[in-house]
Amino acid sequence: MPVDVIWFKKDLRVRDHQPLIEAAKSCNNLLFLFLVEPERLELEDTDHIHIEWELDNAEELAKSLAAIGGHLHIKFENAIRALQSFHEEFEIGRIFSHQETGNSWSYQRDLQVKEWCNLNKVEWLEFPTNGVIRGLTDRDLWKKKRDSRMRIELLEPPNLESRSVPNPDIFDRTSIGLNPRKLSFNREPGESAAATRLADFLGHEAKNFQWGISSPVNAVKFGSGLSPYLTVGAISMRRVVQTTNDRIHEIRTKPDIVSDAKMWLKSLASFRKRLAWRCHFIQKLEMESDLDLVAQNKIIDSNLNRVMDEERFIRWKTGTTGWPFLDACMRQLASTGWINFRMRAMIMSAASYNLWLPWRDAGCHLAKQFIDYEPGIHWSQVGMQSGTTGINTIRAYSMTKQGKDQDPEGDYIRKWIPELSMVPTKYIHEPWKMPIEVQENVSCLIDTQYPSPIVDEVTSRKEGVNRSYAARSTKESRTQSKLVLQKHGSRTRPRKRKAKKDKSVQQKLF
Ligand SMILES: Cc1cc2nc3c(=O)[nH]c(=O)nc-3n(C[C@H](O)[C@H](O)[C@H](O)COP(=O)(O)OP(=O)(O)OC[C@H]3O[C@@H](n4cnc5c(N)ncnc54)[C@H](O)[C@@H]3O)c2cc1C
Incomplete structure (x- = not known):
């Protein structure tokens, strides 16, 4: 008897899981599969912390499946090779999975799987995920469709009886060369x-x-x-x-x-x-599967012509720019794998406007830092915060202002930057202004224990913003921006008002 494969991707649960429900209706035996694809370990936007978190959750999924009669097969294998070997052993009838909206690599992988299915006469049934609607070319009906999808009743897990293909192998994590950085914030998986x-x-x-x-x-x-x-x-x-x-x-x-x-x-x-x-x-x-590789507004991106500066990049990544609040955020992120939205935006804005670094390099580094890396949100936000969409207000954050607003006493800075732990509140946001006697008293010599700012914050931001306005004001970039708006712009506000607002973008200090 052929088997139906339930391929768990980014849907590691049994509740509200349509592919699982649909597969359980079949008369075939069922094979539950989760893959760690070796190629992912080499991707520029993927980190070992992502794989480890997925495996933690997959192991919890294995327990939930076992409770309803299923056995999860966890494999460290290329998708086509894994499917081919199961096909040779059991003869796959159908594959059930959720639709995946991932990075360019997973998009290409899915195309190859589709081709394999066609060649082998295997039916692949993909079900919608979240509020993402496949097949749209613009946003006119998106909100209505998403909202109605959110109203569908939750699906309870099925009873799998004894139709699950047993899994004799115990997955050994140590065998796949996983070496994630140790995060200081532990989340319980599952x-x-x-x-x-x-x-x-x-x-x-x-x-x-x-x-x-x-x-x-x-x-x-x-x-x-x-x-x-x-x-x-x-x-x-x-x-x-x-x-x-x-x-x-x-x-x-x-x-x-x-x-x-x-x-x-x-x-x-x-x-x-x-x-x-x-x-x-x-x-x-x-709707645009290569947003992790190509800017939404390619003309603005090319006009901006941001270039890699290794020293700037390293100092931004390691939290040693000399801007205390930014450095504290970068170090919190590296240590815990998470930081809040406002600070993510500020971090990306510093890379883009003050340091003039290419968005793809900055975005890949951040993706690897985030335990919650979600390509669709991430690359859209990277585009917005680097000013490469052409449809969003240019938001260039002031790190010093954010620091004073969010951390007025400097306790957060002192926590994450031990070099500054004794610096008085008066100087905590601008330690380079400390007189030399104070520096000696608090054991923080600027440019010895802690660097002076990598570039002047105010002038670099101003210059970055001006260059960005120039890049988006050419006729060609405006034409491209209109197309971006048509395709991706939210339809919740009246279009007329939005177009007007876009034309008169004001420089703001955040
Ligand atoms: C440059 C940049 C990169 C980002 N990359 C990611 C990413 O890879 N993965 C990710 O999940 N979020 C990303 N975000 C969005 C946001 O920062 C996080 O969703 C949020 O900080 C997650 O914490 P939370 O679950 O406590 O969010 P909450 O504030 O509690 O919000 C609940 C949920 O709503 C969604 N959400 C919240 N804010 C946003 C937002 N601005 N855009 C889209 N969805 C949102 C998330 O799914 C979040 O879990 C990014 C933001 C920026 C500026």
């Missing part, structure tokens, strides 16, 4: 941990979400912390949206169950908006 995180957030921390997520310190407490789970699909977006909607409904109908219902509702609305952003950004990559 579907139950993701659901617990969501419940805790909606039950407690979400009240402070709206004001809490701008600072890198508060965002750890008041953000949902769901991105690592969403990225590996340990929880479905639909489940997060529906659970959030239930909580909103509960507070609306019984405001007395919480203190300050107004604040709760504002924060939950803001959280729900971000969940929609997730789908919105991944949809861009779905």
Whole structure:
């Protein structure tokens, strides 16, 4: 009897998993598969921490599958070779999976798998993921379709009876040469941990979400912390949206169950908006599969002509630019694998405007730092924050202003930059201004213990912004921007207003 393969990709859960439900209806035996493809270890945007986190979650998935009668086969193998060998052993009838909107490499891999399926007369049934709609050419109907998809009832895991192909092999992680950096923040993997995180957030921390997520310190407490789970699909977006909607409904109908219902509702609305952003950004990559390699507005990108400067790049990566708040953020990110949205934007803006570094190099480094690397969000945001879309306001952040706003006493800086641990608050954001006697007193000699700024922050930002406005103001780049807007622009606001706003972009200090 042929087997049907259920190929788990970035959907490591059993609840709300359509391919699993559909496959369970089949009369064939079922083979549950998770692949670690060796090629990924070599990709510029993929880090060993990503593979390790996927494996942690896959092992939890194996337990959840076992509870409903399934055996997960975890293989370290190229997708075609793995499918070929299963085909030779069992004869694959059909493959069930979710649609994947990944980087260019996974897009090409899927094309090869499709070709293999055609050659071998294997049917590959792919089911939609999250709020991403396959086959759209513009955004006119996207929101309506995404919202209606979010309303579909959650799917409960099936009973697999005894039709699962047993797995005699125990996967040995040490055999694949995985050597991830050790993160200082441990996340519990798996579907139950993701659901617990969501419940805790909606039950407690979400009240402070709206004001809490701008600072890198508060965002750890008041953000949902769901991105690592969403990225590996340990929880479905639909489940997060529906659970959030239930909580909103509960507070609306019984405001007395919480203190300050107004604040709760504002924060939950803001959280729900971000969940929609997730789908919105991944949809861009779905509609333009090489966004990790090519800028949305190629003309602006070419006009900008950013060039690699190794010294600048290394100092940005290692948190040794001499801008204390930026350096602290880079070191937190390297240590924990996560940082909040505002700081990600600032980090990318520093690379793009102050240091004039190419977006692809900066983006790949950041992708490897993020435990929650999600190509669709990541490369769209990298494009926005480097000014290469042509449809977003140029946002060049001031690191010193952000530092003073988010870390007025400098405690965060002192935590992550031990060299500055004794620097008085008066100088913590601009230590290069310390008189030499103070430097000696606090054991922090500038350019010996801690560097002076790599370039002048104010003039480099101004120059970067001016060059960016020049790059987007040519006739050709404007024409290209219009096409980008037509294809990827959100349709939530009236188009007329948006076009006007785009023309009169103002330089702002963030
Ligand atoms: C340069 C840059 C790169 C980024 N790369 C990634 C990435 O690789 N993976 C990733 O998940 N997010 C990325 N983001 C978006 C955002 O920073 C993270 O989603 C957020 O910090 C995750 O923390 P959280 O789960 O506590 O988010 P919360 O604030 O609790 O939000 C809940 C969820 O909403 C979604 N979300 C929140 N903010 C955004 C946003 N601005 N755009 C799209 N979706 C959003 C995420 O799925 C998030 O998990 C990036 C942002 C920037 C500026």
